[in-house]
Ligand SMILES: [Zn+2]
Ligand SMILES: [Zn+2]
């Protein structure tokens with residue numbers, strides 16, 4: 001379901017073969033485990049935390065001594081939590097003693113993670129200790145006690161995971177579309193928005209840690225204005241303080257070279273499109289890849305009668321994605337079916353807007369339905385695609401190497 005970039009450590013889904021942040025190819029993993037283990041010795045807590053998380057996911061046995069050392073040496077609650085979580089996943093019983101020390105005297109989140117790890121290691125011998133500190137434990141700690149004394153079938157789940165959401169382009173596009181077709185808006189836009197948010201969240205986090213990501217941003221014109229705005233919508237101020245200070249420091253060093261390419265960083269979307277450079281924004285590149293994947297999957301799904309039934313009951317697609325789908329479907333009967341379904345969706349919107357207007361004029365505003373109240377806003381999104389998504393991006397004439405049409 002997910003893989004980690006061996007260069008910048010960002011997390012991606014199955015659909016990507018190259019890291020969109022630093023461009024490293026998937027599978028090029030030489031020395032990855034060693035770099036992660038070296039990361040456990042970093043002075044930056046977020047580096048240690050993330051290295052521990054990935055080592056745990058990858059079940060790297062050779063990392064156990066260094067993870068145990070982190071448990072002894074660190075005082076950072078979230079670093080300790082990540083190291084304990086990793087040791088539980090790797091499943092090496094030599095970690096029992098250091099985990100017990102965290103349970104006795106560690107900060108709260110770390111204590112809970114250590115309890116879960118001990119449950120995963122089936123360390124029934126530590127039950128007396130867990131019972132002793134039991135009153136200070138939360139749900140995970142109590143769950144660990146219940147598992148170890150046989151009152152529960154499975155160890156409790158970890159309380160937190162850093163990237164619990166779906167990674168960008170993660171999962172089977174057909175399954176995601178089946179799940180999203182009942183949404184009140186365009187399912188392709190909704191999935192692309194999830195992918196984009198995952199991408200931007202990782203950019204914000206990893207650009208502070210990996211110089212290669214900042215280099216790429218500076219060399220390749222950064223993000224287009226829409227995607228910079230999208231970053232502003234999902235980011236926290238403190239997150240931006242960290243990521244943008246690193247980026248601005250790099251830009252300050254390069255400022256005299258920026259004028260050599262006038263579209264660099266300041267190029268508007270229109271200018272870039274005219275010059276065939278739309279894909280230079282990394283976020284646009286990711287959206288375009290996602291869009292192609294979903295539209296192709298949709299063109300296959302639409303051949304299935306039961307899927308068509310769900311599609312007709314849903315809210316339809318935005319116009320740009322309907323056009324993408326139409327050109328991806330080869331069978332002319334199916335194209336007609338797509339058109340008819342879209343006509344139905346558009347007419348339903350018209351009815352809702354008209355009904356809203358009529359009720360308002362007759363002073364029956366209180367009788368309007370939720371669908372009627374939202375119809376006009378929905379109509380705008382049908383025309384444009386969801387906010388922050390450049391719908392139909394993969395079909396525009398200015399296609400870069402990642403394009404290829406739907
Ligand atoms: Zn990378
Ligand atoms: Zn759409």
Ligand SMILES: [Zn+2]
Nearest residue numbers: 224227281284
């Ligand atoms: Zn963009």
